[in-house]
Amino acid sequence: xxxxxxxxxxxxxxxxxxxxxxxxxxxxxxxxxxxxxxxxxxxxxxxxxxxxxxxxxxxxxxxxxxxxxxxxxxxxxxxxxxxxxxxxxxxxxxxxxxxxxxxxxxxxxxxxxxxxxxxxxxxxxxxxxxxxxxxxxxxxxxxxxxxxxxxxxxxxxxxxxxxxxxxxxxxxxxxxxxxxxxxxxxxxxxxxxxxxxxxxxxxxxxxxxxxxxxxxxxxxxxxxxxxxxxxxxxxxxxxxxxxxxxxxxxxxxxxxxxxxxxxxxxxxxxxxxxxxxxxxxxxxxxxxxxxxxxxxxxxxxxxxxxxxxxxxxxxxxxxxxxxxxxxxxxxxxxxxxxxxxxx
Amino acid sequence: xxxxxxxxxxxxxxxxxxxxxxxxxxxxxxxxxxxxxxxxxxxxxxxxxxxxxxxxxxxxxxxxxxxxxxxxxxxxxxxxxxxxxxxxxxxxxxxxxxxxxxxxxxxxxxxxxxxxxxxxxxxxxxxxxxxxxxxxxxxxxxxxxxxxxxxxxxxxxxxxxxxxxxxxxxxxxxxxxxxxxxxxxxxxxxxxxxxxxxxxxxxxxxxxxxxxxxxxxxxxxxxxxxxxxxxxxxxxxxxxxxxxxxxxxxxxxxxxxxxxxxx
Numbered sequence: 001x002x003x004x005x006x007x008x009x010x011x012x013x014x015x016x017x018x019x020x021x022x023x024x025x026x027x028x029x030x031x032x033x034x035x036x037x038x039x040x041x042x043x044x045x046x047x048x049x050x051x052x053x054x055x056x057x058x059x060x061x062x063x064x065x066x067x068x069x070x071x072x073x074x075x076x077x078x079x080x081x082x083x084x085x086x087x088x089x090x091x092x093x094x095x096x097x098x099x100x101x102x103x104x105x106x107x108x109x110x111x112x113x114x115x116x117x118x119x120x121x122x123x124x125x126x127x128x129x130x131x132x133x134x135x136x137x138x139x140x141x142x143x144x145x146x147x148x149x150x151x152x153x154x155x156x157x158x159x160x161x162x163x164x165x166x167x168x169x170x171x172x173x174x175x176x177x178x179x180x181x182x183x184x185x186x187x188x189x190x191x192x193x194x195x196x197x198x199x200x201x202x203x204x205x206x207x208x209x210x211x212x213x214x215x216x217x218x219x220x221x222x223x224x225x226x227x228x229x230x231x232x233x234x235x236x237x238x239x240x241x242x243x244x245x246x247x248x249x250x251x252x253x254x255x256x257x258x259x260x261x262x263x264x265x266x267x268x269x270x271x272x273x274x275x276x277x278x279x280x281x282x283x284x285x286x287x288x289x290x291x292x293x294x295x296x297x298x299x300x301x302x303x304x305x306x307x308x309x310x311x312x313x314x315x316x317x318x319x320x321x322x323x324x325x326x327x328x329x330x331x332x333x334x335x336x337x338x339x340x341x342x343x
Numbered sequence: 344x345x346x347x348x349x350x351x352x353x354x355x356x357x358x359x360x361x362x363x364x365x366x367x368x369x370x371x372x373x374x375x376x377x378x379x380x381x382x383x384x385x386x387x388x389x390x391x392x393x394x395x396x397x398x399x400x401x402x403x404x405x406x407x408x409x410x411x412x413x414x415x416x417x418x419x420x421x422x423x424x425x426x427x428x429x430x431x432x433x434x435x436x437x438x439x440x441x442x443x444x445x446x447x448x449x450x451x452x453x454x455x456x457x458x459x460x461x462x463x464x465x466x467x468x469x470x471x472x473x474x475x476x477x478x479x480x481x482x483x484x485x486x487x488x489x490x491x492x493x494x495x496x497x498x499x500x501x502x503x504x505x506x507x508x509x510x511x512x513x514x515x516x517x518x519x520x521x522x523x524x525x526x527x528x529x530x531x532x533x534x535x536x537x538x539x540x541x542x543x544x545x546x547x548x549x550x551x552x553x554x555x556x557x558x559x560x561x562x563x564x565x566x567x568x569x570x571x572x573x574x575x576x577x578x579x580x581x582x583x584x585x586x587x588x589x590x591x592x593x594x595x596x597x598x599x600x601x602x603x604x605x606x
Contacts, residue, residue: 052506073509084500086507090525099521100511151511 001154001187002028003049006060010044010053018044020211021058026189031181033190033202035234041211042191043159049189050157051076063154079148079186083160085140087132093119093143094128100151114150122146122180137165138173145177149184156181156188162197174200195235207231229267229337238269238335242306250334254304255283260331267339272298274333275311277319281328285309287319301327368584375578392578396567400579403563404586410473410559411542414480418538421481422488423531427523429489430496441493445486452547455482459552471554479548484541488534495530495601496523529601536594544587560586 003026010019019041026032034042047053049061051073061069068076079100087096094115101111119125122142127135135143141161148156161177162170178201181188192198198205199219206216207230215227222235232238243252250257250268259268277299285304290297297318301309304327311327319325375393378386397404425444429437447455459479463469501523508518524531546561553562564583568576 050510052509073506074512074514077512078510080507080510082503082507084503086500086503088504088507088522088526089499090522090528099508099513103512103517147511 001064004062008059009056031188031203033198033205035198036208040208042208046191077154079153079156081144081158081161085144097147118146118150156186158190232269241268258331263336266336269335272310272312276328278328281326283327287323290318371580375581392574396578400563403558407560411539414542417481418488426489426492447482456548456551476552480542484538487537491534492530533597533601536597540590
């Protein structure tokens with residue numbers, strides 16, 4: 001299903017603008033992630049698409065050419081996975097998954113068949129008669145997904161579906177969820193505050209900040225060509241280099257770097273993987289902490305910029321804390337971005 | 344020596360307290376089973392007085408059960424949706440409304456009865472009907488139903504559960520009967536048992552509202568002590584116990600169960 005949002009905005013009673021007017025178009029079968037820190041308006045946007053919140057006047061939500069702006073959530077034929085899963089504790093796994101089909105008044109035999117089908121797909125065979133309280137976090141998440149998918153919705157909406165799980169389980173289920181969504185081949189919108197989740201699951205990511213979409217694009221595009229400092233910081237953890245720009249030179253407290261182009265009124269950022277420890281490097285810094293991460297070391301450096309810089313260092317050994325090291329950063333690795341208001 | 348004294352003091356206090364509570368009850372029950380109370384147990388045991396009570400007061404017993412059941416139905420119809428509305432709209436207005444519903448708890452039944460008499464006393468058909476007593480009982484028991492259901496509903500994330508049901512195509516009525524009622528069931532059960540127990544045992548208010556032809560179980564008890572032999576009145580107490588104690592125990596069990604769900 002193609003989803004078109006035009007001029008969609010939300011002002012809460014009391015005048016708080018949760019979402020500024022936004023346009024968004026999502027193609028059939030595409031998985032889009034809304035990524036941003038808490039309070040950026042991503043959940044509000046998702047809830048408006050679901051019909052759980054009413055957008056401000058002038059908005060238009062179109063599902064495949066059909067204007068659903070005035071339709072209630074019950075009639076929009078969406079599937080939704082909630083952050084807390086919202087599974088019905090008074091029903092078994094089968095009861096939960098079949099509930100949407102029962103609402104469509106399908107014959108009993110067909111409900112049975114469809115429930116079995118999605119249960120197999122979500123690897124829930126054998127759990128049909130379990131109580132919800134007897135399931136693990138990962139199983140609950142799969143029941144929530146199966147329940148949302150069973151009525152064959154036009155679009156699947158997921159509100160932070162992994163955040164209720166503990167960290168170890170989260171990364172494992174992230175890949176599992178990505179695989180399931182591809183199998184379903186459904187148009188899906190996925191809200192998260194975790195960049196790794198967004199990158200792993202989505203075809204396109206919309207990075208949101210302070211009630212507006214800062215940039216939308218494929219994970220690669222966002223990583224390689226961020227349009228604002230906020231996007232660079234949120235996707236790929238870029239760090240600002242605070243110093244004085246003079247011609248093509250950036251003067252930092254620890255030394256000077258050559259810039260790839262003019263940078264007046266701009267922000268210069270760098271990613272941890274682009275900082276090299278190089279005895280001939282132009283910038284000096286003091287090693288504060290060193291963490292061994294298997295394939296590489298994570299080194300926190302002070303003195304080069306006003307804030308701590310993190311460098312990822314691959315090699316068999318690393319400098320020890322307290323040592324002074326020289327750094328080099330290739331000019332093409334520096335990100336020069338307009339100073340955004342949305343910091 | 345000292346140790347056994349410190350150990351036995353709590354035991355003695357406990358036994359004394361039990362005796363203080365139980366002896367009047369045992370005496371009363373025994374009085375209802377002896378042939379002649381003034382000659383004591385030596386006169387022999389009999390069920391004659393119990394039979395007499397059932398013969399004289401079966402109307403009161405049935406009326407009490409009837410009023411309790413109708414009262415339960417009315418408090419369910421009024422109380423469950425009221426608790427639901429309060430749970431869905433938490434806010435200052437709801438708190439005020441909740442206190443307002445609970446007001447009959449703080450006012451003596453006597454005052455409540457007087458107010459009802461002032462308001463409806465002149466409506467002859469209503470004044471002499473059992474529904475007049477029913478209205479009093481509903482006023483008095485409704486807060487228990489509302490509070491019991493509300494406390495269970497407040498413990499579950501009702502809003503999200505309903506949003507989940509709505510996203511699957513369930514309208515407001517379906518959501519109420521499929522999601523709200525089943526999940527509130529422990530609270531409804533605890534509330535229902537409380538309502539029935541209170542309605543059967545209610546005296547203050549009913550005493551003011553009753554007519555000679557409409558005597559409930561506790562009013563009949565007072566009547567029997569005032570106008571019958573002591574043995575009959577005591578047998579009445581026994582009948583009362585047999586009816587109310589199982590209800591009381593069921594109520595405790597249901598409340599404990601609802602409490603567990605809320606944690």
